[in-house]
Amino acid sequence: MFLALRELIFARGRFSLMGGVIALIAVLMVMLSGLSSGLVNDGVSGLKSMPVTAFAFDQGTKTDNAFSRSVIDDQQLNAWRGTAGVAAAEKMGVGMANATTDSGKQIDLTLFGVEPGSFLEPSRSAGTALGAADGIVVSSTAKAEGIDLGTVVTLDRIGTKLKVVGFTEGQATFGHVDVAYLPLKTWQLIASGQAAPGTPSSAQLSALSFDTASVVAVQAEPGTKLDLAAGDTTAGTSSKSLSAAFNASPGYEAETMTLSMIQVFLYAICALVVGAFFTVWTIQRKHEISVLRAIGASTSYLLRDGLAQAAILLVGFTALGVAAGLGLGAAMPDAMPFALEAAPIAIATALTIGLGLIGAAVAVVRISRIDPLNALGGQR
Amino acid sequence: MTNPTFTSAGARTADAPGPAGLSIRHAVMELGDGDTKVKALDDVSLDVAPGEFLAIVGPSGSGKSSLLAVAGALASPDSGTVSINGQDLSQLSRGKRAAFRLANIGFVFQSGNLIPALTAADQLRLVNRLAGGPKNFDPAVLLESVGMAHRAANRPAQLSGGERQRVGIARALVSGAKLLLVDEPTASLDRARSREVVELLARQSHEHGVATVMVTHDHDVLGYCDRVAEMVDGRLGAPAPVR
Ligand SMILES: Nc1ncnc2c1ncn2[C@@H]1O[C@H](COP(=O)(O)OP(=O)(O)OP(=O)(O)O)[C@@H](O)[C@H]1O
Numbered sequence A: 001m002f003l004a005l006r007e008l009i010f011a012r013g014r015f016s017l018m019g020g021v022i023a024l025i026a027v028l029m030v031m032l033s034g035l036s037s038g039l040v041n042d043g044v045s046g047l048k049s050m051p052v053t054a055f056a057f058d059q060g061t062k063t064d065n066a067f068s069r070s071v072i073d074d075q076q077l078n079a080w081r082g083t084a085g086v087a088a089a090e091k092m093g094v095g096m097a098n099a100t101t102d103s104g105k106q107i108d109l110t111l112f113g114v115e116p117g118s119f120l121e122p123s124r125s126a127g128t129a130l131g132a133a134d135g136i137v138v139s140s141t142a143k144a145e146g147i148d149l150g151t152v153v154t155l156d157r158i159g160t161k162l163k164v165v166g167f168t169e170g171q172a173t174f175g176h177v178d179v180a181y182l183p184l185k186t187w188q189l190i191a192s193g194q195a196a197p198g199t200p201s202s203a204q205l206s207a208l209s210f211d212t213a214s215v216v217a218v219q220a221e222p223g224t225k226l227d228l229a230a231g232d233t234t235a236g237t238s239s240k241s242l243s244a245a246f247n248a249s250p251g252y253e254a255e256t257m258t259l260s261m262i263q264v265f266l267y268a269i270c271a272l273v274v275g276a277f278f279t280v281w282t283i284q285r286k287h288e289i290s291v292l293r294a295i296g297a298s299t300s301y302l303l304r305d306g307l308a309q310a311a312i313l314l315v316g317f318t319a320l321g322v323a324a325g326l327g328l329g330a331a332m333p334d335a336m337p338f339a340l341e342a343a344p345i346a347i348a349t350a351l352t353i354g355l356g357l358i359g360a361a362v363a364v365v366r367i368s369r370i371d372p373l374n375a376l377g378g379q380r
Numbered sequence B: 001m002t003n004p005t006f007t008s009a010g011a012r013t014a015d016a017p018g019p020a021g022l023s024i025r026h027a028v029m030e031l032g033d034g035d036t037k038v039k040a041l042d043d044v045s046l047d048v049a050p051g052e053f054l055a056i057v058g059p060s061g062s063g064k065s066s067l068l069a070v071a072g073a074l075a076s077p078d079s080g081t082v083s084i085n086g087q088d089l090s091q092l093s094r095g096k097r098a099a100f101r102l103a104n105i106g107f108v109f110q111s112g113n114l115i116p117a118l119t120a121a122d123q124l125r126l127v128n129r130l131a132g133g134p135k136n137f138d139p140a141v142l143l144e145s146v147g148m149a150h151r152a153a154n155r156p157a158q159l160s161g162g163e164r165q166r167v168g169i170a171r172a173l174v175s176g177a178k179l180l181l182v183d184e185p186t187a188s189l190d191r192a193r194s195r196e197v198v199e200l201l202a203r204q205s206h207e208h209g210v211a212t213v214m215v216t217h218d219h220d221v222l223g224y225c226d227r228v229a230e231m232v233d234g235r236l237g238a239p240a241p242v243r
């Protein structure tokens, strides 16, 4: 690295220009990664936090918006309960609702109907567990909407009144809307269209003859790999693993695909720009490299030196860009779906450096084709 | 003058068998192909002993640079043999030849050909590292011997043509090579500078027992050489002593 370091200092103008481009790419990388984590959280954090292995949808349900589209019954639930390797299976109701709080604020909620006390019951950061017919546990992010323990929300049109009894641990949103967990029976009352205005009573619930829900949530026994296809055949469902089910949440696939595409382009741009820079740089050094080869420098020494130079440039300026990106990300407004998570940022950083190095390597390999004979005679 | 670099590197070349110096036998080399085929070297034989300073003159295109390329293990002749300090170059693989050049041959190119990013001292340090030389290598000793110690911290852009050439000579001597190949060292220098540089080359070869082959167009400087040979159309005339 003797030569590499001295050249970095000697041509610092050119290298910092290139470094600036790398740093800006890294900033953009961090922002995109934050945005994509933020969108994922906004879209499916309500699902992500569930201790669920797979969701079983009614057979033939269209993937997009499948959660609110699918309808399953007790027969399908029992088939799943009887499937080998299943520790627990529960019905779950999913629906979207517009509502108004008692202070007159209009909010949107995703209603998750779950059996109180089952494995689907969310862990809470405040308040009491599900149980009361009108009690709901809402996402902690709903606090920003002015919702508090004891707040009563009225569902638009049908006029059913629900009371906030607890908040979830962390964010629980689905399709960019805060989740409200409620007892499955209450959810069925609302879904059946038989709900009356006012607080739902237990008399209403016991009179209800409506036992379907949206999906079967399946939890596998620890350490077993569930045979989803076998369960599907007996239950007449089509099931998706938890992460595959994300695509069944509204708009999820479109959003993540758009962002992934932008990221892929950015990685390609990084590799190409760094490759182009080192191609020009290597061509500029052609004469001095032929002199070094004539003197007797080995090809491997020259290649290592050139790669070390690229690595120093990439690592240094990517680190700078990531630091700047993290600083910028911390200053993002709350309204923007943005989440800085260590793992995706680490992967993005590694990819920026890795692909940049590949670009540089392709350029630096030219060194091995430079003929030491060029050193003789005049400058050609 | 005692110079620690020469003693250490002298030991490195001393274990090579056979006669020291450069020996070329019946070298033939053709360049180009088809209609443009040129006999750059036509049955060239040449011996240069350690401590001898030989000049090669001749018209442009007569094959002088080709001779240096063959003598310096940069190109292989089509037929004939080249041996340096008893080592037959045709026995060496491509990779081995680079290592051989590093330890045994010093090159001085037209206008110095220094690395722009390196100071005069670092030019020498780099070659010492490449050659795996001593860790405590001090470039000042060699720079002093070419009268450049006071510009050790300067980059090539801050040196005059003659100064660059002198740093180039010091660089060629770093690994203690016993064969120095010099291609038109005075092409970009005025008369006084040319004399200084060639005088320096003569002194280095005589004092340290280095066999030196210098290609030149500059007839003024031939007085410093021991013998002169003329090259015409790829044929090398018998080296004649300088009066
Ligand atoms: N790569 C090449 N391909 C074909 N012919 C070549 C090549 N290099 C040199 N030649 C020819 O070989 C002959 C010898 O060239 P060389 O460079 O050795 O001459 P030279 O004596 O050093 O000339 P100058 O004094 O101009 O440097 C010339 O006729 C030249 O045109």
Ligand SMILES: [Mg+2]
Binding pocket: A377, A378, B064, B065, B066
């Ligand atoms: Mg020439």
